[in-house]
Amino acid sequence: MATEAQEMTNQELPDPDVAREWLRSMILIRRFEERAGEMYAKAKVGGFLHLSIGEEATIVGAVRAMQDEDYLISTYRSHGHALARGADPDNVMAELFGRETGVSKGRGGSMHMFDLENRFMGGYGIVGGNLPLAAGMALGSDYKGADEVTVCVFGDGASNQGTFGETLNLAALWKLPIVFMVTNNQFGMGTALERHSAVTELYKRGEGFGVPGVRCDGMDVMDTYRVMREAIQRAREERQPVLVEAMTYRFRGHSMADPEEYRTKDQVAAWRERDPIDAFAQQLVGAGAMEDGEHQRLDQEIVSRIDAAVGFADQSPFPPPESLYDHIYVLENESDSWYSVDERSAGVHRGEDERRLPASERGPEDEYRRAVEQAGREGANSGPADRAQNTPDGADSNEKLAQGGEG
Amino acid sequence: MPVMRYREALNQALREEMQRDERVYLMGEDIGVFNGAFKVTAGLLQEFGEKRVRDTPISENTIVGMGVGSAMTGLRPVVELMTINFALLALDQIINHAATIHYMFGGQARVPLVVRMPQGAGHQLGPTHSHCFEAMFMHVPGLLVAAPTTAADAKGLLKTAIRDDNPVIFIEHEYLYGQRGEVPEGDDHLVEFGKAAIRREGADVTIVGISRQVSTAEKAAKTLSEKHEIEAEVIDPRTLRPLDMGTIVESVKKTNRVVVVEEGWPHGGVGANLAALIQEQAFDHLDAPVTRVTGADLPMPYSKPLEQIAYPHEPQIVEAVLSTFRDI
Numbered sequence: 001m002a003t004e005a006q007e008m009t010n011q012e013l014p015d016p017d018v019a020r021e022w023l024r025s026m027i028l029i030r031r032f033e034e035r036a037g038e039m040y041a042k043a044k045v046g047g048f049l050h051l052s053i054g055e056e057a058t059i060v061g062a063v064r065a066m067q068d069e070d071y072l073i074s075t076y077r078s079h080g081h082a083l084a085r086g087a088d089p090d091n092v093m094a095e096l097f098g099r100e101t102g103v104s105k106g107r108g109g110s111m112h113m114f115d116l117e118n119r120f121m122g123g124y125g126i127v128g129g130n131l132p133l134a135a136g137m138a139l140g141s142d143y144k145g146a147d148e149v150t151v152c153v154f155g156d157g158a159s160n161q162g163t164f165g166e167t168l169n170l171a172a173l174w175k176l177p178i179v180f181m182v183t184n185n186q187f188g189m190g191t192a193l194e195r196h197s198a199v200t201e202l203y204k205r206g207e208g209f210g211v212p213g214v215r216c217d218g219m220d221v222m223d224t225y226r227v228m229r230e231a232i233q234r235a236r237e238e239r240q241p242v243l244v245e246a247m248t249y250r251f252r253g254h255s256m257a258d259p260e261e262y263r264t265k266d267q268v269a270a271w272r273e274r275d276p277i278d279a280f281a282q283q284l285v286g287a288g289a290m291e292d293g294e295h296q297r298l299d300q301e302i303v304s305r306i307d308a309a310v311g312f313a314d315q316s317p318f319p320p321p322e323s324l325y326d327h328i329y330v331l332e333n334e335s336d337s338w339y340s341v342d343e344r345s346a347g348v349h350r351g352e353d354e355r356r357l358p359a360s361e362r363g364p365e366d367e368y369r370r371a372v373e374q375a376g377r378e379g380a381n382s383g384p385a386d387r388a389q390n391t392p393d394g395a396d397s398n399e400k401l402a403q404g405g406e407g
Numbered sequence: 408m409p410v411m412r413y414r415e416a417l418n419q420a421l422r423e424e425m426q427r428d429e430r431v432y433l434m435g436e437d438i439g440v441f442n443g444a445f446k447v448t449a450g451l452l453q454e455f456g457e458k459r460v461r462d463t464p465i466s467e468n469t470i471v472g473m474g475v476g477s478a479m480t481g482l483r484p485v486v487e488l489m490t491i492n493f494a495l496l497a498l499d500q501i502i503n504h505a506a507t508i509h510y511m512f513g514g515q516a517r518v519p520l521v522v523r524m525p526q527g528a529g530h531q532l533g534p535t536h537s538h539c540f541e542a543m544f545m546h547v548p549g550l551l552v553a554a555p556t557t558a559a560d561a562k563g564l565l566k567t568a569i570r571d572d573n574p575v576i577f578i579e580h581e582y583l584y585g586q587r588g589e590v591p592e593g594d595d596h597l598v599e600f601g602k603a604a605i606r607r608e609g610a611d612v613t614i615v616g617i618s619r620q621v622s623t624a625e626k627a628a629k630t631l632s633e634k635h636e637i638e639a640e641v642i643d644p645r646t647l648r649p650l651d652m653g654t655i656v657e658s659v660k661k662t663n664r665v666v667v668v669e670e671g672w673p674h675g676g677v678g679a680n681l682a683a684l685i686q687e688q689a690f691d692h693l694d695a696p697v698t699r700v701t702g703a704d705l706p707m708p709y710s711k712p713l714e715q716i717a718y719p720h721e722p723q724i725v726e727a728v729l730s731t732f733r734d735i
Contacts, residue, residue: 071480102513103513104511104512104513104515105513105514106513107510107511107512107513108511108512108513112511112512114511114512114513114515114516115515116512116515116516121476121479121516122508122512122516124504125503126499126503126504129472129499129500129503129504131469131472132468132469132470132471132472132473132475132476132500133472133473133475133476133479133500133504134476135469135472135473135476136472136473136474136475136476136477136478136479136480136484137476137477137479137480138476139473139476139477139482140476140477140479140480140481140482141480143432143458143477143482144480144481144482162468163468163469163472166464166466166468166469167469167472167473169464169466170463170464170466170469170473173464174461326514327509327510327513327514328509328510328548328549329509329549329551329573330509330517330519330571330572330573
């Protein structure tokens, strides 16, 4: 793979302003993810937390190859996709904190980011569940005669789900404007590629469904951009779905609770040598597109930006208890006949009537209050200074975090 | 008022809503060239073309998922699954995606999707083609569940479902497709969700029927009146989520007895849920335990005599009603 990758990276840099923006976007994702990991260790973030550290080039290369009106849909590892597509780091961090100001108003959490305005159509917690949705979005564009393309990102693990074959077949059959991007980070959770797939060259798996495949070096933002741009153009102009396999590696565990017993330190170290951010920054400096030291200045600026996002998230309110039933149903519709079942009384009424109920009938108010108080206590020692104890990509804190409680 | 079959009423609803709204399209297995496994979509391919009447491969989970995705971008898909049993292949898209997306993303995305499918035993189709799963779908917040029992409701509820901005599970019944009924004319025949219909008035006992069992309950009510001088009130909830408990509770307050009839399995079924709700909301008005008549608790057998005793018929309902009088 290394030889192949070297061949592919041998190409011209984009315009310096564009190149610096790509670098900036990758650093933003890296620093955001590191801080998210720290906040998880401080229990400011709950649930599962899947970081894309190491995979930044796959995200920025793909998203920058898209147009504004295109749709992007991703997985449970999607903070970076939301950010690259233009979501405000404040709101993405606030979602991790479970706050009302989060992109999904605190209903979704890490695995379920969404930003309709930027056509980021969601992170999804079910492996392979987003493929049919993506094809449906592409069908929507095709049906309306719109020029939009849908980019569907999923992992190597998802390529073993039934939806992979079903969706590729339908996309090719109906000539939908869609690019399937499999982010091959070598592991489906803790199961290595060669232990979960008979055919490990995943880009070859589309052929039989009428979806041609191509590989890109997912550690190289320029190569990812070039391959994705061509694939997107083919989908847009020829109505030919394409499968792009981005070869990459996650530097961290699958989630924050991953002791990483399934891979060697040597393997991780070898891939870290190819850090997509360092590599691209060096290329920019080497080509004279960026001055020495600019990388560090950019980095400091982004670190401050992420500090602000953490501050914003921490100061944001939790969703109010009376909003518990909000958004189960769309209520403002033509026939005006929509109710949620409320089994506490004989009257059929809307679930959103919850906010009109007296507090005593709303559910466990004490549990809500305790959770808010607990968040306050844990926040007391979460100042930016704590971050300084970590290495730039948080490698030292990783082992400690891995002890935390997933599953 | 014109009289037509249940399947024709559904066809009319689809045609009218497709004429009314360009965003409405149909997707399913053999709904176009084949005209639909149960002929509900007959003639629609010729009228609307392949863009709006889409024959699909046999990929239930993906068909439903594509419906969800296209609904999120503003279309109004009506997906047909050949039977409700095949919906089990699509449960991930129905429950993890269609039902949750509006809530999970803080109200940003909408899923105006209808998934239509028939259910029910009686055609000797064995354990993979004969079941009734309304209880499973009504369990899920975020879904609306309709189960029309008359031709008029088939049309009116389907039109309402298509115009709604939420995912609707629309449960038809194989036995009902051929049944005739009067159907109001006009594009504006909409039946509101969450409003039960009282099919027959009576003061002595309330029978709540689900799906096809409403018609079985009506037959039983006639027998009860003629042979036992018991006047049964037959209620058809029409939608199971939202569920019109108000009408049911009012009836129970009048009759003090209630029998729930469904074809689905008893354990965790519609009747089990209604029994809980009725005792919570009308305990003091009950003169007898809430009684259930359900499908047998087993995979549906093929052999005709066995199949016939595995789902409710009129005599079982009559017997169940009589038992509510004997129990006093």
